[in-house]
Amino acid sequence: MTVAGRYSHLFRPLRVGPVTVANRVVFGAHRTDFAEDGLPSARHTAYYAARARGGAGLVITEAHATHPTDGHHERLVQGYRPEVLRGYRAITESVHRAGVPVLVQLAHIVVPAAAPYVRRPAWAASPVADPVARTVPKAVERHEISAIIDGYARAAELSVEGGFDGVELQCAHPSIVAAFLSPATNRRDDRYGGPLANRARLLLELIGEVRGRIGPARVLGVRLCGDELLDGGSTLADAVELARVLQATGKVDYLGTALGTAATRHVSQASMHIPAGYALHLANAVRRAVDLPVIGEGRFTDPLQADRALADGHCDLVSVVRGQIADPEFAAKARAGFPEAIRGCLSCNQGCVPGVGGPSGEGRLACAENPRVGRESEPDPAPAAASAIQGGRPGSGRWPRRARVAAPGPRPRDVLVAGAGPAGLQAAIAAARAGHRVRVCEAADAAGGQVRLAAAAPGRAEFGELVRNQLAECRRRGRVGGRAAAGGGRARRAVGGRPPVGVGAGGGRARLPRGHGRRRVPRRTRLLRGDRHAGAAGRSGARGNPRPGGLVDPRGGPGHRGDVRAPRHGGGRGGHRGPGGGVAGARADRNGRDPHGGLDGLRAAAGAPGRAVPAAPVPRRAGRAGAAGRRLRGAAPRGRGRGGR
Ligand SMILES: Cc1cc2nc3c(=O)[nH]c(=O)nc-3n(C[C@H](O)[C@H](O)[C@H](O)COP(=O)(O)O)c2cc1C
Numbered sequence: 001m002t003v004a005g006r007y008s009h010l011f012r013p014l015r016v017g018p019v020t021v022a023n024r025v026v027f028g029a030h031r032t033d034f035a036e037d038g039l040p041s042a043r044h045t046a047y048y049a050a051r052a053r054g055g056a057g058l059v060i061t062e063a064h065a066t067h068p069t070d071g072h073h074e075r076l077v078q079g080y081r082p083e084v085l086r087g088y089r090a091i092t093e094s095v096h097r098a099g100v101p102v103l104v105q106l107a108h109i110v111v112p113a114a115a116p117y118v119r120r121p122a123w124a125a126s127p128v129a130d131p132v133a134r135t136v137p138k139a140v141e142r143h144e145i146s147a148i149i150d151g152y153a154r155a156a157e158l159s160v161e162g163g164f165d166g167v168e169l170q171c172a173h174p175s176i177v178a179a180f181l182s183p184a185t186n187r188r189d190d191r192y193g194g195p196l197a198n199r200a201r202l203l204l205e206l207i208g209e210v211r212g213r214i215g216p217a218r219v220l221g222v223r224l225c226g227d228e229l230l231d232g233g234s235t236l237a238d239a240v241e242l243a244r245v246l247q248a249t250g251k252v253d254y255l256g257t258a259l260g261t262a263a264t265r266h267v268s269q270a271s272m273h274i275p276a277g278y279a280l281h282l283a284n285a286v287r288r289a290v291d292l293p294v295i296g297e298g299r300f301t302d303p304l305q306a307d308r309a310l311a312d313g314h315c316d317l318v319s320v321v322r323g324q325i326a327d328p329e330f331a332a333k334a335r336a337g338f339p340e341a342i343r344g345c346l347s348c349n350q351g352c353v354p355g356v357g358g359p360s361g362e363g364r365l366a367c368a369e370n371p372r373v374g375r376e377s378e379p380d381p382a383p384a385a386a387s388a389i390q391g392g393r394p395g396s397g398r399w400p401r402r403a404r405v406a407a408p409g410p411r412p413r414d415v416l417v418a419g420a421g422p423a424g425l426q427a428a429i430a431a432a433r434a435g436h437r438v439r440v441c442e443a444a445d446a447a448g449g450q451v452r453l454a455a456a457a458p459g460r461a462e463f464g465e466l467v468r469n470q471l472a473e474c475r476r477r478g479r480v481g482g483r484a485a486a487g488g489g490r491a492r493r494a495v496g497g498r499p500p501v502g503v504g505a506g507g508g509r510a511r512l513p514r515g516h517g518r519r520r521v522p523r524r525t526r527l528l529r530g531d532r533h534a535g536a537a538g539r540s541g542a543r544g545n546p547r548p549g550g551l552v553d554p555r556g557g558p559g560h561r562g563d564v565r566a567p568r569h570g571g572g573r574g575g576h577r578g579p580g581g582g583v584a585g586a587r588a589d590r591n592g593r594d595p596h597g598g599l600d601g602l603r604a605a606a607g608a609p610g611r612a613v614p615a616a617p618v619p620r621r622a623g624r625a626g627a628a629g630r631r632l633r634g635a636a637p638r639g640r641g642r643g644g645r
């Protein structure tokens with residue numbers, strides 16, 4: 001089937017107000033925490049540009065603040081400050097270079113829980129306690145409402161000056177506009193409270209003012225909450241009625257939809273438990289009420305699902321947020337006819353959501369699938385391979401099945417990776433992309449490390465996609481071979497006895513909950529493995545199940561059995577941690593979570609400048625497989641390992 005036949009709707013252009021988008025894939029708004037001192041950074045520019053080059057039809061930035069009273073976290077872009085212009089121009093020029101329109105999302109966020117951090121009360125429609133933090137915001141007075149409107153208008157003006165094609169007003173989630181729109185949070189008895197016509201007054205005044213400032217040649221979109229899923233909150237019927245009112249203003253170019261609020265995050269950033277397209281009924285209802293283009297959303301990780309949503313008439317555009325965080329070339333790969341090459345988002349919410357969680361400004365957007373998120377501005381260790389899609393021009397169908405390998409550096413090296421968990425595989429991919437010859441050794445009988453265990457938990461099968469995606473990329477790279485190995489000597493023999501560069505990726509350790517006596521807390525890895533001793537095991541009592549000898553072939557072909565025997569015990573005191581090892585260097589994040597035991601390892605393997613073959617730390621209490629890593633590292637001193645080529 002031709003690409004056009006497979007995606008008969010996704011790659012059709014569409015007029016959205018004054019601009020035309022080349023296809024229906026939207027990179028919707030999402031917080032990144034890339035801002036520096038309240039201003040857009042080089043990270044932003046590279047991040048959005050990568051998605052534009054990767055084929056998105058429309059890019060919408062994260063929410064930018066429109067007023068100083070919205071300072072709910074430190075890494076927020078303060079869109080009301082004229083100093084943003086430099087960063088704005090950098091973003092818009094780089095996205096436009098790929099021929100893609102870009103909008104800025106404008107918001108005034110109500111996060112009462114952040115009040116102690118920003119040292120002023122959060123502004124809101126009424127003093128209704130935050131359902132999560134129980135802190136109470138301040139009800140704005142008339143002059144403060146004027147200040148809110150002025151803030152939006154000024155920020156919109158700056159957006160246009162900075163080259164954006166328009167703005168999206170964030171009227172869902174925890175925005176002040178949503179707080180006015182919702183009967184659950186708006187208890188006012190003035191002209192801004194009561195019936196929907198009054199609750200919508202702030203939004204209508206905003207639209208009037210913003211349109212006045214940006215003029216008719218720019219896009220003005222509104223993202224509505226389709227259903228707050230709160231007792232007494234905004235409903236789908238409210239959203240439909242509001243959509244009609246907004247269309248009647250003649251000032252709005254498109255409508256976006258969202259489900260839930262900050263208190264119902266399990267639906268606003270749905271996990272792998274929830275099927276794709278779960279929020280389409282909102283877009284569908286709104287679309288039937290108005291003629292404006294409507295954006296649908298909700299866990300689209302496969303272009304075919306997105307095409308289906310369009311074909312079935314649920315929406316006119318599809319927002320693919322996490323799908324494009326995980327793979328910036330989501331749209332281009334689909335368009336070129338290589339959807340199997342897409343690194344599908346797992347909907348695991350392990351890197352993206354917790355990455356931007358807190359007000360402290362320590363985190364940043366990250367992704368379990370894509371270790372280069374937020375590092376797009378850093379040199380890619382294998383730029384030629386990375387630009388395979390760009391070289392192939394989206395839509396030309398020329399994205400090569402076997403991705404081009406970068407011209408190797410002065411000396412292509414033999415690289416031996418010990419451990420075929422996600423970090424080991426990612427290190428192998430990075431090294432292969434940089435033109436080196438790579439071997440991956442694994443003591444278990446299959447690749448995947450602890451991810452295989454995670455995928456074995458009920459409803460978590462999609463975790464397995466991570467390894468499937470990595471193995472698929474290994475196959476495409478062609479230069480990655482595999483071998484089972486239990487010890488350093490065997491591992492070394494697997495590459496002819498002289499591994500010049502070694503990467504230890506032998507395993508992460510499951511974090512034990514703080515405050516629990518370690519002897520009494522079963523390790524989750526052992527529970528998932530069905531270890532009958534798990535409940536009684538502690539640090540020193542670990543007795544793993546004997547595991548069969550195994551092999552790993554990252555190319556996915558038949559493996560080589562026989563030359564290597566696996567350790568007798570997969571676990572065991574000081575032993576190899578978990579089947580297939582895990583991720584070296586894995587540790588709990590700043591919030592004490594150990595999301596998947598892999599993000600640090602994946603980041604390490606990402607290929608930061610000069611780290612095509614990172615020398616990941618070997619486990620501290622190494623057993624046989626760990627010893628392999630240690631010996632390998634002995635063969636490849638740190639400096640050499642990091643140089644990599
Ligand atoms: C890390 C993260 C941050 C987000 N921040 C915003 C935001 O600033 N504004 C917004 O309207 N939606 C935001 N969202 C919600 C997304 O726009 C989208 O509704 C949600 O991710 C579901 O779409 P998806 O399944 O395609 O990821 C955010 C989502 C994520 C994952």
Ligand code: SF4
Nearest residue numbers: 345346348349351352
């Ligand atoms: S961290 Fe998980 S949910 Fe978030 S974008 Fe990456 S794969 Fe998707």
